[in-house]
Amino acid sequence: MNFSPKYSEKVFENKKRNADEFGEIALELRRDIIKSLALAKSGHSGGSLGIADILSVLYFGGYLNIDPLDSKNSLRDKFVLSAGHLAPVLYSALARRGFFPIDYLPTLRKLGSKLQGHPGYDMNLPGIESSTGSLGHGISIAVGMAMATKLIDKTKQKIFCLTGDGELQEGLVWEAAMCAANYKMDNLCWIVDNNDCQIDGRVKDVMSIYPLKEKFESFGCNVIEIDGHNYDEIMSAFDKYIENMENNSGKPMVIIAQTFMGKGVSYMEDKYEWHGNPPNVEQAIIALKDLGEEYSN
Amino acid sequence: MKEFKLLGSKPTRHGFGMGLVELGERYDNVVVLGGDITGSVMTSFFRDKFPERFFSIGIAEQNATTIAAGLALSGKIPFFSSYSAFAAFRNADQIRISMCYNEANVKIGGGHSGITVGPDGATHQSLEEVSLLRAMPNLTLIVPADYEESRKATIAIGEMHGPAYLRFGRSPVPMFTSVEDSFEIGKATQLTEGNEVAIIACGLMVWEAVLAAQELYKRKGIKARVINNSSIKPIDYETITKAAMECGCIVTAEEHQVHGGLGSAVAEVVVKNFPVPMEFVGMKDRFGGSGEPEELMVHFGLTWKEIYASALKSIERKEKGFIGVRKLTEIESMID
Numbered sequence: 001m002n003f004s005p006k007y008s009e010k011v012f013e014n015k016k017r018n019a020d021e022f023g024e025i026a027l028e029l030r031r032d033i034i035k036s037l038a039l040a041k042s043g044h045s046g047g048s049l050g051i052a053d054i055l056s057v058l059y060f061g062g063y064l065n066i067d068p069l070d071s072k073n074s075l076r077d078k079f080v081l082s083a084g085h086l087a088p089v090l091y092s093a094l095a096r097r098g099f100f101p102i103d104y105l106p107t108l109r110k111l112g113s114k115l116q117g118h119p120g121y122d123m124n125l126p127g128i129e130s131s132t133g134s135l136g137h138g139i140s141i142a143v144g145m146a147m148a149t150k151l152i153d154k155t156k157q158k159i160f161c162l163t164g165d166g167e168l169q170e171g172l173v174w175e176a177a178m179c180a181a182n183y184k185m186d187n188l189c190w191i192v193d194n195n196d197c198q199i200d201g202r203v204k205d206v207m208s209i210y211p212l213k214e215k216f217e218s219f220g221c222n223v224i225e226i227d228g229h230n231y232d233e234i235m236s237a238f239d240k241y242i243e244n245m246e247n248n249s250g251k252p253m254v255i256i257a258q259t260f261m262g263k264g265v266s267y268m269e270d271k272y273e274w275h276g277n278p279p280n281v282e283q284a285i286i287a288l289k290d291l292g293e294e295y296s297n
Numbered sequence: 298m299k300e301f302k303l304l305g306s307k308p309t310r311h312g313f314g315m316g317l318v319e320l321g322e323r324y325d326n327v328v329v330l331g332g333d334i335t336g337s338v339m340t341s342f343f344r345d346k347f348p349e350r351f352f353s354i355g356i357a358e359q360n361a362t363t364i365a366a367g368l369a370l371s372g373k374i375p376f377f378s379s380y381s382a383f384a385a386f387r388n389a390d391q392i393r394i395s396m397c398y399n400e401a402n403v404k405i406g407g408g409h410s411g412i413t414v415g416p417d418g419a420t421h422q423s424l425e426e427v428s429l430l431r432a433m434p435n436l437t438l439i440v441p442a443d444y445e446e447s448r449k450a451t452i453a454i455g456e457m458h459g460p461a462y463l464r465f466g467r468s469p470v471p472m473f474t475s476v477e478d479s480f481e482i483g484k485a486t487q488l489t490e491g492n493e494v495a496i497i498a499c500g501l502m503v504w505e506a507v508l509a510a511q512e513l514y515k516r517k518g519i520k521a522r523v524i525n526n527s528s529i530k531p532i533d534y535e536t537i538t539k540a541a542m543e544c545g546c547i548v549t550a551e552e553h554q555v556h557g558g559l560g561s562a563v564a565e566v567v568v569k570n571f572p573v574p575m576e577f578v579g580m581k582d583r584f585g586g587s588g589e590p591e592e593l594m595v596h597f598g599l600t601w602k603e604i605y606a607s608a609l610k611s612i613e614r615k616e617k618g619f620i621g622v623r624k625l626t627e628i629e630s631m632i633d
């Protein structure tokens with residue numbers, strides 16, 4: 001069956017919003033993910049859908065100070081997607097903030113596309129702050145960026161990073177945590193996508209990382225646990241991070257976000273089997289229906 | 298020209314998975330460590346059959362490699378497998394010291410290697426590990442050409458003592474070696490008769506080399522000697538030197554950077570023993586990108602066509618009595 005989905009032309013502003021305004025944006029991101037992955041015939045559906053709410057608040061809720069017209073501004077905030085395989089949702093967020101044309105989205109993972117399977121810094125895609133895809137690198141990159149702004153440039157830039165929970169099995173991640181606390185990187189906001197899913201199964205079965213909150217606390221971080229699909233809780237966590245930074249708490253902020261892999265698409269929800277698979281055409285049509293769009297060819 | 302009977306196509310990773318199961322049946326002390334992608338690198342076959350000898354280590358390649366060394370120093374034969382992008386680079390220090398310097402009996406299966414991993418893109422397309430690994434003392438390094446050879450090589454590295462690395466791929470490749478063909482570590486196999494040019498390849502480029510040889514014969518009547526050099530280390534000095542002596546020019550072909558891989562290994566043998574003109578087919582010092590495997594092979598010049606063109610060029614240089622450039626303006630780099 002021929003699948004030629006239409007992408008809406010909507011772009012959204014980055015501004016303070018009420019919680020009920022994010023739903024529409026997150027739906028748009030989720031539809032983009034489904035369409036692009038079905039067209040690409042490969043890629044990571046589950047995790048991308050799972051963090052769509054968090055990225056909606058981050059990119060469209062006035063938290064990340066970045067400007068599509070001046071994407072290399074040296075005083076900008078930065079977001080590093082350490083879980084590089086979740087690139088589809090990042091691409092969608094950037095396109096819908098106007099960083100590049102929405103037309104790019106259907107080229108995901110195709111030969112010659114700037115939208116590589118994992119973000120490629122050498123693609124010169126506005127809004128991408130680092131190549132990621134080898135798990136664990138992104139958070140150390142973010143610590144380096146946090147050190148550059150706070151310790152060297154003495155500027156006030158917010159540095160956000162998102163890691164998976166399976167990703168926390170990498171030793172590098174804990175070296176980054178140690179270093180962030182050691183250098184009192186209270187300007188670092190580390191979001192953990194705690195969906196308890198990875199490729200081989202549940203995180204606790206593959207290699208337990210728990211107890212998580214206590215681990216981060218013992219490393220010297222401030223930790224908040226939230227429902228990663230609740231916009232009020234996501235906003236309040238980001239507010240606390242900004243407070244943490246402004247009060248010079250001296251501690252990195254860790255937000256452990258409970259999420260569901262595949263959130264928003266009924267048959268994918270909480271199923272680790274959807275970590276690395278795209279929907280086929282029939283599945284994509286069902287998914288789009290779940291996301292409020294009737295597919296018509 | 299020898300006809301090859303194709304027996305369909307299968308990924309080399311399946312050969313690895315099946316080989317592991319056979320090893321598990323033969324030896325009680327074979328154990329497998331998982332790195333969260335057991336279903337991709339086919340250690341799942343072993344896990345399902347011998348769950349008590351399978352240990353999930355999580356996404357922790359450095360730890361898995363070092364734990365494997367500890368197991369090996371306790372009399373086990375541990376296999377750890379992940380994508381080559383992470384099973385050769387993330388843990389390079391651990392491979393060098395805990396595995397190789399200890400002469401620990403650790404085996405690593407590096408899966409999803411090369412450009413043909415496809416749409417995941419450059420981060421996942423390992424194209425440098427042959428260069429890195431063949432410099433490691435004590436390490437045996439094998440790059441099998443098809444399913445059957447991958448299965449046999451898995452068994453062979455399991456049955457030898459010492460650290461070993463098997464590099465295999467994700468996508469299906471033509472099966473042209475048979476169950477009866479022998480596989481021996483340290484031996485290259487000659488696939489076609491010919492004295493005009495030698496094409497020395499490894500991995501999925503061996504089949505491309507066969508295709509190039511067929512075209513050379515069909516279009517130009519040129520008889521090329523195709524050599525499957527799956528044993529990168531130890532390398533078969535005799536077969537390679539003989540090829541240089543008898544053919545007088547060599548083309549190497551690999552799904553890897555042209556710097557430091559099979560081509561460099563062959564050049565070392567040739568320059569030391571019997572220098573002849575050489576051409577190198579491989580990735581030209583650049584990162585890959587997303588795309589479908591066949592598309593990428595065409596895009597980055599990793600097909601029989603580049604081998605064919607390189608063969609003609611090397612023959613021309615041989616016929617001109619090439620012993621080096623005559624003018625400095627004729628110098629070519631590895632990526633020209």
Ligand SMILES: Cc1ncc(C[n+]2csc(CCOP(=O)(O)OP(=O)(O)O)c2C)c(N)n1
Binds near residue numbers: 046083134261
């Ligand atoms: C260093 C490294 N090892 C292995 C992989 C392969 N890999 C990609 S995603 C993934 C699982 C990640 O799990 P998690 O962080 O929980 O992400 P989620 O499944 O929730 O998307 C693995 C093992 C990788 N990309 N990098």
